[in-house]
Amino acid sequence: MPLPKQKHTKSHRNRRRSHHALKVLKLASCPKCGQAVLPHQVCRNCGSYQNREVIDILAKLTKKEQKKKAKELETQEHEQEHKEEK
C-alpha cells in the first residue's frame, strides 16, 4: 500500500538539524614530543603511548625520510626537556 508523502515543516527540519552541530576536539599534548594528540591514543608524531614507544613510525618511510624524521624527533625531544627544566 503506498504511503502518503510526509510533510516537512520548517519546524520539523530545524528540530532535526538541532543535533547536527560539530563538537570541538579535545586535545592533550604528547609528553615526549609535545605534539597535540587525541587522549587515550598513540601519538602519531613519535609513536609513543604512556612514555614508551609502541609503534615504529620510521618503518614505513624511505631511507631519506627516515633520516629527516629521526632528526626532527630528536630536536622536538630536546625542546620538551628544556621546557620541563623551566
Ligand SMILES: [Zn+2]
Ligand atoms: Zn609524541
